[in-house]
Amino acid sequence: MRLNKEWTIKGIAMAVTGTILVLAGIAFAQHRNFKEEVVLGPGVTTVRTLGDYFAPLKGGPNDANVFILDSGEPGGTMLVLGASHPEEPATSLTAHLLVENATVEQGKLIVVIHSNPSASTVTRPGDAYPRFFHIETDWGIKKFRMGDRWANPLDSWPDPETYVHFPSGQLLAYMDVRNLNRTWPGRSNGSLAEQTCYAFMRLIEAEGVDIVIDLHEAELEYPIIGTIVAHQKALRIAAMASMTLTAEEFRIGMEISPLALHGLSHREIGDHSNAPALLAETPQPFLDRVRGITDESLLLTGKDEFVMKAGEFGLLYWPIDESGWPIDARVGRHCSTVLKIAEFWTLFNRSKPLVVTSVPRYADVVANGTGYFFQDPATASASKVVYE
Amino acid sequence: MYIHAGIVLGVIVLVFALARFLKLSTELAMLGAALAGLIVHGLVVPSRELVGAFAWFEVPRHIVDGAFTYFDVVLIFLTATLFMNLLKDAGGVAYIVRGIVRRFHRHRALALLFLTVVMLIPGALTGSGTVTVLVVGALVGTVLTYMGVSEVRVTAIVFMCAAMSAAAPPINLWAMMAAAGSNMPYVGFFLPLGVLSVLGALFSMFYLGWRGTPIDLEQIMTELPKPPRGMRWWKVVVPFVVLFGLIAAGRVWPWAMPVLGLPLMFMIAAAIVVLTNLGQLKLIKVISDTVEQLLPLVGVMVVVGILVQVMALSGARGLISLSIVTMPLVAIFATLFIILPVSEGLIQYAVAPLIGVPLILLFNMKGFNPIIALAGMAAMWPVGDMLPPTSVVGRATVMILGFKGRYYSGFAKTCLVPAAFVLLLGSLFVVFSSRLGFLVGG
Amino acid sequence: MAVMVLYYVITALFTVILVRNFIKTRDVQKGILYLAVLMPFVLRLFRLK
Numbered sequence: 001m002r003l004n005k006e007w008t009i010k011g012i013a014m015a016v017t018g019t020i021l022v023l024a025g026i027a028f029a030q031h032r033n034f035k036e037e038v039v040l041g042p043g044v045t046t047v048r049t050l051g052d053y054f055a056p057l058k059g060g061p062n063d064a065n066v067f068i069l070d071s072g073e074p075g076g077t078m079l080v081l082g083a084s085h086p087e088e089p090a091t092s093l094t095a096h097l098l099v100e101n102a103t104v105e106q107g108k109l110i111v112v113i114h115s116n117p118s119a120s121t122v123t124r125p126g127d128a129y130p131r132f133f134h135i136e137t138d139w140g141i142k143k144f145r146m147g148d149r150w151a152n153p154l155d156s157w158p159d160p161e162t163y164v165h166f167p168s169g170q171l172l173a174y175m176d177v178r179n180l181n182r183t184w185p186g187r188s189n190g191s192l193a194e195q196t197c198y199a200f201m202r203l204i205e206a207e208g209v210d211i212v213i214d215l216h217e218a219e220l221e222y223p224i225i226g227t228i229v230a231h232q233k234a235l236r237i238a239a240m241a242s243m244t245l246t247a248e249e250f251r252i253g254m255e256i257s258p259l260a261l262h263g264l265s266h267r268e269i270g271d272h273s274n275a276p277a278l279l280a281e282t283p284q285p286f287l288d289r290v291r292g293i294t295d296e297s298l299l300l301t302g303k304d305e306f307v308m309k310a311g312e313f314g315l316l317y318w319p320i321d322e323s324g325w326p327i328d329a330r331v332g333r334h335c336s337t338v339l340k341i342a343e344f345w346t347l348f349n350r351s352k353p354l355v356v357t358s359v360p361r362y363a364d365v366v367a368n369g370t371g372y373f374f375q376d377p378a379t380a381s382a383s384k385v386v387y388e
Numbered sequence: 389m390y391i392h393a394g395i396v397l398g399v400i401v402l403v404f405a406l407a408r409f410l411k412l413s414t415e416l417a418m419l420g421a422a423l424a425g426l427i428v429h430g431l432v433v434p435s436r437e438l439v440g441a442f443a444w445f446e447v448p449r450h451i452v453d454g455a456f457t458y459f460d461v462v463l464i465f466l467t468a469t470l471f472m473n474l475l476k477d478a479g480g481v482a483y484i485v486r487g488i489v490r491r492f493h494r495h496r497a498l499a500l501l502f503l504t505v506v507m508l509i510p511g512a513l514t515g516s517g518t519v520t521v522l523v524v525g526a527l528v529g530t531v532l533t534y535m536g537v538s539e540v541r542v543t544a545i546v547f548m549c550a551a552m553s554a555a556a557p558p559i560n561l562w563a564m565m566a567a568a569g570s571n572m573p574y575v576g577f578f579l580p581l582g583v584l585s586v587l588g589a590l591f592s593m594f595y596l597g598w599r600g601t602p603i604d605l606e607q608i609m610t611e612l613p614k615p616p617r618g619m620r621w622w623k624v625v626v627p628f629v630v631l632f633g634l635i636a637a638g639r640v641w642p643w644a645m646p647v648l649g650l651p652l653m654f655m656i657a658a659a660i661v662v663l664t665n666l667g668q669l670k671l672i673k674v675i676s677d678t679v680e681q682l683l684p685l686v687g688v689m690v691v692v693g694i695l696v697q698v699m700a701l702s703g704a705r706g707l708i709s710l711s712i713v714t715m716p717l718v719a720i721f722a723t724l725f726i727i728l729p730v731s732e733g734l735i736q737y738a739v740a741p742l743i744g745v746p747l748i749l750l751f752n753m754k755g756f757n758p759i760i761a762l763a764g765m766a767a768m769w770p771v772g773d774m775l776p777p778t779s780v781v782g783r784a785t786v787m788i789l790g791f792k793g794r795y796y797s798g799f800a801k802t803c804l805v806p807a808a809f810v811l812l813l814g815s816l817f818v819v820f821s822s823r824l825g826f827l828v829g830g
Numbered sequence: 831m832a833v834m835v836l837y838y839v840i841t842a843l844f845t846v847i848l849v850r851n852f853i854k855t856r857d858v859q860k861g862i863l864y865l866a867v868l869m870p871f872v873l874r875l876f877r878l879k
Contacts, residue, residue: 126457158649292703
């Protein structure tokens with residue numbers, strides 16, 4: 001009798017756990033296997049993948065699409081990295097928007113929408129991130145994966161007990177061995193993220209990249225926000241871009257990449273290649289530790305009472321009010337920043353001009369919404385649709 | 389938002405209390421509280437801009453996402469304990485204890501010093517106080533018992549030294565995670581963390597372990613369990629040499645060594661124990677017993693992960709975090725010794741990004757030395773590992789030493805003085821961080 | 831890669847033992863906790879999370 005009761009409870013518990021596992025498993029599989037549709041814009045001339053530059057990545061989780069927009073005219077080459085951290089969605093949206101809209105009149109623009117694709121296929125345990133987010137367009141809703149800061153453990157397991165950065169030897173927290181913005185300049189036989197950075201360095205060499213922009217978003221509690229962080233080789237461009245953007249469009253600061261902080265794109269790419277790197281940050285209240293309800297709404301509107309309260313106490317490095325930091329403002333900032341950096345690159349390097357057009361600026365994105373600039377994959381020819 | 393987060397937090401506390409009242413175990417009570425919090429969040433969450441109502445399909449996903457929060461730590465606990473249990477089953481632990489007692493029985497101070505070092509190493513290398521307890525806790529505990537230290541004091545010593553080993557450099561997970569979250573390089577922590585953890589461990593060991601009875605070698609040698617016939621010194625030494633060798637090799641040749649990770653290193657060490665004692669071990673039984681022995685510990689890690697997920701989802705986590713960082717600075721300093729251990733007891737390592745990062749950014753803003761201040765905090769957090777609801781290291785200590793006394797009025801009370809010492813020292817480091825900047829060299 | 835495979839082996843080993851202990855335990859509370867602990871192990875083994 002006792003045994004029966006024991007097994008009844010155990011049986012019910014098994015059924016409940018089984019149901020949870022099946023439903024959660026479906027949810028995780030949906031997220032991991034979801035493909036974002038990218039419609040190739042008029043400027044895209046070739047689509048390669050990272051594996052073309054470093055064969056071991058071919059066909060693997062981080063064989064990211066590399067969109068090349070080549071004007072055919074001689075000039076400078078710029079590489080734009082979206083979603084180094086997929087939990088910063090304004091970055092992949094900006095890159096996506098560049099691929100679907102930009103035309104290049106002089107020089108070459110190379111865009112990567114998901115620089116660490118593996119990290120975009122996993123939600124962060126314990127942080128209640130949504131799996132997807134949706135952007136309204138004129139032709140319907142466009143769906144995107146919301147990812148994590150670190151590569152998926154299914155693709156990169158185990159972590160070391162502490163991560164020793166190559167080549168500086170600096171010690172970093174163990175999970176940062178999966179963080180694309182801590183593994184530059186990378187290592188050919190390292191972790192997935194290290195190999196990915198290594199592949200990007202080969203891409204930079206092979207394509208003759210002159211300047212790199214790494215797009216990011218940051219919490220308002222974090223001092224490096226609303227700014228351009230520049231390697232010392234790109235200080236003039238960053239300073240001019242920040243000054244003119246502040247005068248003409250929105251406030252944006254400028255910081256010099258610290259010499260002692262290793263593994264970061266703005267430090268290592270500049271140190272280990274001919275291309276200086278700049279990192280652009282927009283404010284994303286979703287990432288703040290003091291945030292309230294964690295969901296897609298916060299991700300897209302950037303409105304949060306708790307973060308505002310922290311601001312009243314002077315705990316934030318960037319202002320926030322009832323209107324929050326909507327995704328359109330963040331994408332718009334990144335668009336204008338990329339354009340402005342290209343303009344000043346050209347100004348300072350007359351022999352290597354880079355002229356990018358047809359990309360909306362901050363005011364356009366805020367006025368029309370990000371979705372306005374996405375093309376409908378259903379009406380595009382199949383050869384023009386690429387899956388991310 | 390305040391009301392919503394408050395309601396969810398209230399439900400969590402209420403259900404936990406009710407479940408405990410109904411004689412559910414701490415782990416199950418916490419699980420029930422987390423699930424109730426999740427459901428209440430779904431029921432009362434206001435319609436949200438752009439998204440609308442709560443998506444119930446996400447509920448199972450949130451539960452499992454939370455359950456994964458400390459999965460790596462769970463694997464380390466399981467493999468580390470398996471290794472030590474196999475060694476114990478083979479008679480290796482008894483062999484080492486006899487060796488230490490024979491070598492140090494005449495010099496109490498030297499013996500205590502040696503035991504402190506033994507306690508500090510595993511946690512310093514792995515960042516986990518639990519690993520220290522699981523790997524060397526029983527061994528050090530046995531030696532201390534034979535040095536005439538009372539059971540409750542032995543338990544307190546093992547816990548405090550384990551806590552300090554987790555704080556000890558080079559690996560302090562709280563400092564690493566908080567530094568990563570505030571984009572500080574994990575550099576310059578060696579000396580401040582070293583000073584704090586070594587002082588804390590020595591104070592605990594000598595304060596609690598100095599008084600005792602002199603060792604009667606003859607009597608102890610007859611009382612101590614005798615290692616089996618086939619036991620040889622190399623059978624004990626080799627697994628440890630391989631284990632620490634692998635950890636050290638990963639640090640010395642980080643780019644030549646393949647990344648093995650701690651669980652695999654412990655499994656390799658365990659495999660060596662099995663191979664050198666072929667036919668003498670009840671392998672399946674030891675693994676099964678290990679899992680059963682660790683169930684409360686790994687169970688609480690899984691359940692806390694779910695709780696943390698629900699609190700993040702509902703904004704309850706943000707509310708707690710906000711309440712702390714919006715306190716006046718003087719109040720923060722005055723209550724750090726409560727806030728840090730209590731929050732550690734509540735959510736474990738997740739405190740580092742949750743509370744550590746905002747506090748460090750706040751201190752930095754106010755002109756304090758962030759490295760010293762973080763080191764101070766990172767030595768105070770592990771003290772909270774004996775506090776409920778998780779009490780991870782405290783419970784591991786009690787479990788591994790087979791302590792039969794009362795948890796709070798016995799064990800925890802005995803820890804009070806050394807714990808207060810560490811908390812005071814840590815607080816002083818935070819408050820006077822700008823004057824202690826000279827320690828940031830290592 | 832080989833190391834990752836070994837991690838699946840370790841995960842599988844503990845999954846089997848967890849299931850075995852769940853079946854053997856007479857304590858219902860322990861049984862439920864075993865199931866909770868099993869969740870991440872099972873989904874990792876199936877490479878779903």
